[in-house]
Amino acid sequence: MGEPSQPPADGLRAGSGIEASDPETSAAEAAWIEVIRKMDEVYSDLIRYEVDLEQKNAALEHAQQFIGSVMASMSDILVVCDQKGRILQVNPALLSLTEFTFDDLFNQPLTALLAEEDAQVFRPGGIVSEHEARLKSKSGGYTDLVAMNCSPRLERQRGMPGMVIVGRPVGELRRAYQGLHDAHLDLKRAQLQLVQAEKMASLGRLVAGVAHELNNPVSFVYSNVYTLSRYREKLVRYIDAVHGGMDHAEREDLREQLKIDQLLKDFDPLIEGTLEGALRITEIVKNLRRLSFVDPTENQKVNIAEVARNAMQWVRRSGKQVIALEDNLPTELLVEGIEGPLHQVFVNLMQNSVDAMKNVPHPKIALSGRRLGLQVLVVMRDNGPGIAAENLSKIFEPFFTTKGVGGGTGLGLWVTWSIIRDHGGKIEVSNSPDGGAAFTIILPAG
Ligand SMILES: Nc1ncnc2c1ncn2[C@@H]1O[C@H](COP(=O)(O)OP(=O)(O)OP(=O)(O)O)[C@@H](O)[C@H]1O
Ligand SMILES: [Mg+2]
Structure with a gap:
């Protein structure tokens, strides 16, 4: 809008056609001119104010839109209360969680949203961190747990005119955490089983060693005992023959045939070997007992x-x-x-x-x-x-x-x-x- 042009006082005078010589008329004219000038000034001030106002209005609308969009995209809930704890503002996340409308809550006390004892926790001017509570919902029930923080709302001119409560529904989080916790326990169990399996494998290696170790003495104890039992049969045959009244030549023949002298010579190493084998087995068993019966x-x-x-x-x-x-x-x-x-x-x-x-x-x-x-x-x-x-x-x-x-x-x-x-x-x-x-x-x- 352009500035309105100010007609020069001279011009008015020139175009009026009134005689300038009349002093009264001249004074009236000057007064009018002054009035018109003032009106012009007021008019141009008005226009300036209007432009200013329009600009401020646009800025205000922009700020409001900005705050609105921020509040709308918040997934956390927001409640703004006045000094008396009455609800002034809530964000869409709170409305969708509780199913209330803004009109249901506006100017209502916090007990519209919280059970009495929870509402008591929040006071204007107070600071609360991580108070967990369920919010009332329009259907008469309660929502999942919400972890809420409260801080005083400060204003430059009015000091502390209320409080702001911000909260995050933690029910979902809790369930996710529980799921994670269960999965972790499962994993630990599986890991324990694997460790047991590894211990078993290690035990398996030990057992293989033990089997190998035992195999040797057991097999020579076995073969020695087998030989000893064959010798016993021969000795029984020989003793029976001796007791049966055999003559000397026949007895010597039989002694030769049954290799009694050799057999008697063999006895010592056979018994020694068997004892040694038994000792080795005892040793192995002792070793094993040492491994398995340790008081941890x-x-x-x-x-x-x-x-x-x-x-x-x-x-x-x-x-x-x-x-x-x-x-x-x-x-x-x-x-x-x-x-x-x-x-x-x-x-x-x-x-x-x-x-x-x-x-x-x-x-x-x-x-x-x-x-x-x-x-x-x-x-x-x-x-x-x-x-x-x-x-x-x-x-x-x-x-x-x-x-x-x-x-x-x-x-x-x-x-x-x-x-x-x-x-x-x-x-x-x-x-x-x-x-x-x-x-x-x-x-x-x-
Ligand atoms: N003496 C070694 N020389 C070369 N590589 C080795 C030696 N000891 C261990 N490793 C390496 O370390 C890895 C891990 O050994 P580890 O004993 O934990 O498992 P593994 O022998 O593979 O399986 P498991 O012991 O359960 O049968 C082996 O796969 C191998 O690559
Ligand atoms: Mg290994």
Whole structure:
């Protein structure tokens, strides 16, 4: 809108045709001109105000639209109350959750939405964090749980004219969390089963070793007893003949025929061998009892050198390969621990080495160890291909395996690591400079 042009006072005078000589007329004219000028000023001010007002109105509408769109896209609920706790504003999320309309709630106390005791929690000026409550719904029931926060609503001129409550329905979240929790429990159960399976596999390896170990003495005890029973038959025949009144020549003949002298000479080694076999069986059984009947609550002094050597025997016997042992362990190296699980540690490590050295021409395991103050350090090296650099940080993780489907569960080293950790120790892996994997075990000294 353009500025209205102001007619010059002179122009008016010139175009009026009134005589300028009349002083009264001149004064009236000047007054009119002044009035018209003032009106013009007022008019142009009015126009300016109107433009201003229109601009402010547009800005206000824009701000309102902006706030409306923000409130509409909020998935959290919003309730704005005045100083007395009466509802002034709510957002669409609250309306859709409770099924109320804005008119149902406007100017109503908070008890329109909340049970009395929950409404008491929220006071204008107060701060509430994470109060969980159910909201009333229009149908007469209650919604899912909503976690609500309340903060004072501040205004520059009026100080603290009310409060703002923001809330998030957590029922869905709770259900999702419960689902996650259940899934986690299932996974833990499955993991436990797998660990049990790994322990069973480890036990299986032990049993294979035991079977192999027992096979030898049992078979020679069996063959010795069989021979002894054949000798007994011959002796019975000979004694019967002697008691039957045989003459000397016949008796000597029979003695020759039944090889009685040789048989009598054989008795000692046969009995000795049988006893030795029985002793070996007793020894194996004693070993087994030591492994399986350990009181897990009581740490013992365990000779880790013997445990490692023993494990080596088991592993050697259960496989087909001939594995050389370079034994640099002292005769006795005591640690604080439980023998059974520690035995399992070495069986697992050595079994891995045996697997890794399948295609190595002269497979070898080297054991060394010493006491270091309050700790004992044992190092086990093999001369296999070693562990790929990118796998060094992963091999103790549960289920990490490079052995392919059916080859391994990938739990052996995890179980090993867990046992060492439970003993208050540490296990580390590296590759030897001349190839092969090296495992270092640190345990509390006994
Ligand atoms: N001495 C070793 N030499 C080379 N690689 C090894 C050696 N020991 C372990 N590894 C690697 O670490 C991986 C994990 O070993 P771990 O004993 O945990 O599982 P696994 O032997 O594959 O399966 P499982 O022990 O359950 O039969 C192995 O698959 C192998 O790749
Ligand atoms: Mg393994």
